[in-house]
Structures are given as C-alpha cells and as structure tokens.
Amino acid sequence: MEILDILIIGAGPIGLNCALEAGKNNLSYLIIEKGTIVNSLYNYPLYMRFFSTAEKLEIAEIPFISAAPKPGRQEALEYYQGIARQKNLNINLYEKVLNVSKNDEIFEIETSKTKYLAKNVIISTGFYDIPNMLNIPGENLEKVRHYYTEPYPYAQQKIVVVGSSNSSVDAALETYRKGAEVTMIIRHSEISENVKYWVKPDIENRISEGSITAYFNSELIEIKENCVIFRNENGEIQEIENDFVLAMTGYLPDFDFLKKAGINLQGDCLNPVYNSETMETNIPKLYLAGVVCGGKDTHLWFIENSRIHAEMIVKSIITKQR
Known part of the structure; x- marks a missing residue:
C-alpha cells in the first residue's frame, strides 16, 4: 500500500x-x-x-x-x-x-x-x-432547526429565533421579510457586537419599531408542538404560540x-x-x-x-x- x-x-x-x-x-x-x-x-x-x-x-x-x-x-x-x-x-x-x-x-x-x-x-x-445543543425538553421535535438555509419555508409562520449572532440575526431578518412573525429569545442584554456592521442597525431598528419581538436576558426552557416556554429577564415564565424554532446557538x-x-x-x-x-x-x-x-x-x-x-x-x- x-x-x-x-x-x-x-x-x-x-x-x-x-x-x-x-x-x-x-x-x-x-x-x-x-x-x-x-x-x-x-x-x-x-x-x-x-x-x-x-x-x-x-x-x-x-x-x-x-x-x-x-x-x-x-x-x-x-x-x-x-x-x-x-x-x-x-x-x-x-x-x-x-x-x-x-x-x-x-x-x-x-x-x-x-x-x-x-x-x-x-x-x-x-x-x-x-450543533451546540440547548439540551431542553422538546429540542428533538421536528419543528426545531439547528441549521438555517433560506426563509421561504417559514412564510406566515410563528418563528422563534434563539441567539443574537450573525446567523440568528440573518434568520430573523430574512424570515420577517417573507412574512413570518418573528420572536427572538436572547440570553444577553443586547444584539452581539460581532454582528456584521451593516446588518446590526437593521435588526436593532426592526426590534425598536416592534416589527420583530425580542426578549433579552431570557432563556428558552421548553419546546412544545404548538408553543415554546421561556424565562424572561424578570425571572417570570412565559409561553407563546410557535410553529418553528430556529436554534442558532452555534x-x-x-x-x-x-x-x-x-x-x-x-x-x-x-x-x-x-x-x-x-x-x-x-x-x-x-x-x-x-x-x-x-x-x-x-x-x-x-x-x-x-x-x-x-x-x-x-x-x-x-x-x-x-
């Protein structure tokens, strides 16, 4: 050989x-x-x-x-x-x-x-x-995605995007512009400083105007078929309706x-x-x-x-x- x-x-x-x-x-x-x-x-x-x-x-x-x-x-x-x-x-x-x-x-x-x-x-x-797993109940459901390719499958759907990195921000903006109802759940107090400088103002403005909902200092704790459960910045447990979870956690x-x-x-x-x-x-x-x-x-x-x-x-x- x-x-x-x-x-x-x-x-x-x-x-x-x-x-x-x-x-x-x-x-x-x-x-x-x-x-x-x-x-x-x-x-x-x-x-x-x-x-x-x-x-x-x-x-x-x-x-x-x-x-x-x-x-x-x-x-x-x-x-x-x-x-x-x-x-x-x-x-x-x-x-x-x-x-x-x-x-x-x-x-x-x-x-x-x-x-x-x-x-x-x-x-x-x-x-x-x-993928860097969330390790929470429901992460194995078919509705959960750890990879994002394009926005079209998520048109007119209720989307939860986990994270605030470049991939999270891209997914949030692209799905929003194709008609998705987008909620971001973010562990930190703001959008990551590492987000592309020409994209960061876009996502911050969409959040500021209410087009995209963002929960900062928050953590997703469970995923169910028709909803997700998370802990908000006040430590309160919240539940929102949901069709897909894009877990952009690295x-x-x-x-x-x-x-x-x-x-x-x-x-x-x-x-x-x-x-x-x-x-x-x-x-x-x-x-x-x-x-x-x-x-x-x-x-x-x-x-x-x-x-x-x-x-x-x-x-x-x-x-x-x-």
Missing part, C-alpha cells in the same frame, strides 16, 4: 490550501472529505455574505474576483471548487474518516470505504458539523474524533494542544489547521487568519524529513 507524505482530513478552504502547499513542495498528498468540496460553505444559508472582503479569503495567491464588496456563498463555492478543479487536487469526496491511529512512524487512517497509510496527517475539519468541532486520535484537549473550551509555530499536536506529525484549532472558541480562527497554517505545517514536515 502506498504511504502518502500527507493525508488531509477536510476539503474546506484551509484543507485545500494545505494540499496546494504540499503539491508546491512535491509532497504526495490526499484529501479525504465526508461531503462535497468546501462542504461547510455549501451548507451555509443560501444568501449569506462574508464579513471579509474577497482578497482576505484568497488561498495560494489565487485571485478571488467578486462583483460585490463582500462576496457571498455562491461566489465562494465557485472560487474554492474552481481551484480544486483547475489545480486537479487529489480529493476523495463523500468518504468519512472514522479513525486515525499511529503505528511507529506511520499513521493508519480508516475511512468509511478503505484504509490509507501516511507519514503525516492534517486535521482540517472546521466546526460546522455538530456549532462545535468533533471533539470525540480529536480525542480518539489522541489529541489532548485543555480547559473548559476543550482547546486542542498544538505548537503555535508548527501547528503540530501532542502526537508527533499529526497537525491541526483552521477553525478546529480553537476548540469551543470557534470565533478565534477564520479563513483569513488561518490561511498561514498550510505553509507552517508543510515547512515543519519538510524540516523533519531532512
């Missing part, structure tokens, strides 16, 4: 960048991806726009041309999938990595289809696969997979242990790249500030080979 120089888990923007860097340095590599190319971006809301400008999303110095100041989901899909196609990157799609183990100096990677051997492994799996990396691979996780935020200069974990020659490096602190790493991981990792691999 061929022993690869590098096996990369995840075909997101940073995984693709790692492959490009490996190819540039004549290292054999393979990307294994459980979905499509840039699978997380594919599952973003259909009309999502990035906070960053196009040049900050570029990889391998390949220009990202966007008609708008802030590129959208479809433009990003075209850009990253176009790179994979044009550069003929070695990618196996719709193949899930089940286990990574090390025997002496060689990793054995078991997937849903076969096994691979590699001298080095890069985990670049992002954080979009596992997402988490696959910590079980990281632990199974032997990576140490530290603190309440389960931050993976790695060398900040090489991105190598406590397991020699097993590296992390991209958002997965932040543990529960998923706001620490983005495409624009983790693009450098590819060069750091490949430099470390080459240095170890000498």
Whole structure:
C-alpha cells in the first residue's frame, strides 16, 4: 500500500490550501472529505455574505474576483471548487474518516470505504458539523432547526429565533421579510457586537419599531408542538404560540474524533494542544489547521487568519524529513 507524505482530513478552504502547499513542495498528498468540496460553505444559508472582503479569503495567491464588496456563498463555492478543479487536487469526496491511529512512524487512517497509510496527517475539519445543543425538553421535535438555509419555508409562520449572532440575526431578518412573525429569545442584554456592521442597525431598528419581538436576558426552557416556554429577564415564565424554532446557538468541532486520535484537549473550551509555530499536536506529525484549532472558541480562527497554517505545517514536515 502506498504511504502518502500527507493525508488531509477536510476539503474546506484551509484543507485545500494545505494540499496546494504540499503539491508546491512535491509532497504526495490526499484529501479525504465526508461531503462535497468546501462542504461547510455549501451548507451555509443560501444568501449569506462574508464579513471579509474577497482578497482576505484568497488561498495560494489565487485571485478571488467578486462583483460585490463582500462576496457571498455562491461566489465562494465557485472560487474554492474552481481551484480544486483547475489545480486537479487529489480529493476523495463523500468518504468519512472514522479513525486515525499511529503505528511507529506511520499513521493508519480508516475511512468509511478503505484504509490509507501516511507519514503525516492534517486535521482540517472546521466546526460546522455538530450543533451546540440547548439540551431542553422538546429540542428533538421536528419543528426545531439547528441549521438555517433560506426563509421561504417559514412564510406566515410563528418563528422563534434563539441567539443574537450573525446567523440568528440573518434568520430573523430574512424570515420577517417573507412574512413570518418573528420572536427572538436572547440570553444577553443586547444584539452581539460581532454582528456584521451593516446588518446590526437593521435588526436593532426592526426590534425598536416592534416589527420583530425580542426578549433579552431570557432563556428558552421548553419546546412544545404548538408553543415554546421561556424565562424572561424578570425571572417570570412565559409561553407563546410557535410553529418553528430556529436554534442558532452555534456549532462545535468533533471533539470525540480529536480525542480518539489522541489529541489532548485543555480547559473548559476543550482547546486542542498544538505548537503555535508548527501547528503540530501532542502526537508527533499529526497537525491541526483552521477553525478546529480553537476548540469551543470557534470565533478565534477564520479563513483569513488561518490561511498561514498550510505553509507552517508543510515547512515543519519538510524540516523533519531532512
């Protein structure tokens, strides 16, 4: 069986960048991806726009041309999938990595289809696969959504949006403008400061004028078929009629997979242990790249500030080979 120089888990923007860097340095590599190319971006809301400008999303110095100041989901899909196609990157799609183990100096990677051997492994799996659950009664009802794609299914429905992040605000505004009756239930005292600066005034004005109802310093405590129950800022229990709940409470990396691979996780935020200069974990020659490096602190790493991981990792691999 061929022993690869590098096996990369995840075909997101940073995984693709790692492959490009490996190819540039004549290292054999393979990307294994459980979905499509840039699978997380594919599952973003259909009309999502990035906070960053196009040049900050570029990889391998390949220009990202966007008609708008802030590129959208479809433009990003075209850009990253176009790179994979044009550069003929070695990618196996719709193949899930089940286990990574090390025997002496060689990793054995078991997937849903076969096994691979590699001298080095890069985990670049992002954080979009596992919703941050509310852990309340009724969360398993069919009316509850942890992912939001578009507003049309919610027209003329009573919607509860949980949270005040970018995804929560986008869902609230889009469903409101398609005729939904929108209520936001927010743990904090105001809309998150991290909401896109051109969107934040919009949601605040809609709340101020009463078009969207917002309960601040409040907590959803139960979901029923025809209503939701929450605790308001005065500690009182309230019940309102409801058709759908959009629980935009964030997402988490696959910590079980990281632990199974032997990576140490530290603190309440389960931050993976790695060398900040090489991105190598406590397991020699097993590296992390991209958002997965932040543990529960998923706001620490983005495409624009983790693009450098590819060069750091490949430099470390080459240095170890000498």
